[in-house]
Amino acid sequence: MFSLNISDSSAADESQLYDVLIIGAGSAGLTAAIYASRDGWKTLVLEKEATGGLAASTHLIENYPGFPEGIGGPELMEKFQEQAERFGALITEFDGVERFEKGEDGIFQVHTMGGKTYKARAVLVATGSEPKKLGIPGEEEFANKGVSYCATCDGPLYKGEEVVVIGCGNSGLQEAEILLQYATKVTFVEFLGYSIAEKILQERVKSHEKTVCKFSHMAVEIKGDKTVKSVVVKNRETGELEEIPAAAVFIYVGYKPNTAFLDGLVELDKYGYVVTDRHMATSLPGVFAAGDVRSENLAQVAVAVGDGAKAAVAMREYLQNH
Numbered sequence: 001m002f003s004l005n006i007s008d009s010s011a012a013d014e015s016q017l018y019d020v021l022i023i024g025a026g027s028a029g030l031t032a033a034i035y036a037s038r039d040g041w042k043t044l045v046l047e048k049e050a051t052g053g054l055a056a057s058t059h060l061i062e063n064y065p066g067f068p069e070g071i072g073g074p075e076l077m078e079k080f081q082e083q084a085e086r087f088g089a090l091i092t093e094f095d096g097v098e099r100f101e102k103g104e105d106g107i108f109q110v111h112t113m114g115g116k117t118y119k120a121r122a123v124l125v126a127t128g129s130e131p132k133k134l135g136i137p138g139e140e141e142f143a144n145k146g147v148s149y150c151a152t153c154d155g156p157l158y159k160g161e162e163v164v165v166i167g168c169g170n171s172g173l174q175e176a177e178i179l180l181q182y183a184t185k186v187t188f189v190e191f192l193g194y195s196i197a198e199k200i201l202q203e204r205v206k207s208h209e210k211t212v213c214k215f216s217h218m219a220v221e222i223k224g225d226k227t228v229k230s231v232v233v234k235n236r237e238t239g240e241l242e243e244i245p246a247a248a249v250f251i252y253v254g255y256k257p258n259t260a261f262l263d264g265l266v267e268l269d270k271y272g273y274v275v276t277d278r279h280m281a282t283s284l285p286g287v288f289a290a291g292d293v294r295s296e297n298l299a300q301v302a303v304a305v306g307d308g309a310k311a312a313v314a315m316r317e318y319l320q321n322h
Helices: 027-038 053-057 073-086 151-158 170-182 199-206 301-321
Strands: 017-023 043-046 090-092 097-102 108-112 117-125 129-131 162-166 185-190 211-215 217-224 228-235 241-245 248-251 255-257 287-289
Touching: 017 027, 017 108, 017 301, 027 043, 027 053, 027 073, 027 301, 043 117, 053 073, 073 090, 117 301, 151 170, 151 248, 162 170, 170 185, 170 199, 170 248, 185 217, 199 211, 217 241, 228 248, 287 301
Parallel strands: 017 043, 017 117, 043 090, 117 287, 162 185, 162 248, 185 211
Antiparallel strands: 097 108, 108 117, 129 255, 217 228, 228 241
């Protein structure tokens, strides 16, 4: 991930009452920050990592309108950040939210992992999601030692090596395109008997000379010494086990929402995603949600941007009425 301007957390003033406090600086959060700050609302964005979210770890985004040749995720998110800061939004990185509550006066107290407490009149949750783990032997042991969830971040490390990609959805195939630039062989392991990715991605990846596809297979173990050496997969139809040599394994088996800090505060669906109405409002007045963290939402940058814009307009109306 990129970091255009690593903000000093001291720049965010605990004595200030912010109109809008946005938790998460991904596509949805930054869009809302652009709208809110442009409207003149005092806006603070808190991000537990570097600005940009998952989009910033995507090598190439080809379906975001306005860029016929596609655009790198880091570059696109950098533009989002520049635009939000241009209108006065304050972005604080590397200090996530631990919890928050609404006082009797209607003001929110937002407590961060870094021990800060900020006050705000309205809160937007745009914390997105994070990659799910397989939960198989070797996954934790070899984390950052060949087990990765980001080909954009780690793909160049495996130039001239053989690697395995687990999951043939959009994320798996999209990220694998960068692996095909470096690796000598990329073996795809998919639980289903087919890929659910966009057709254009399937055609590009499947036709590549370095590609090997194993559908109806599941990973059961990651082996290695100090680093990953192989992945054991099981044929779901025959039960046969196969050990595939690999210097790294890239895992794309879905995502889970970053909502642990919201449990009991707002309504969540059975998967942990935030339930909202069509105006992005949650079950707690004054709290809104946008982007991948929202229930029954499509994980796309364009959708997150739309969510962020709608949430900002809804927060404007809330602030004007309160």
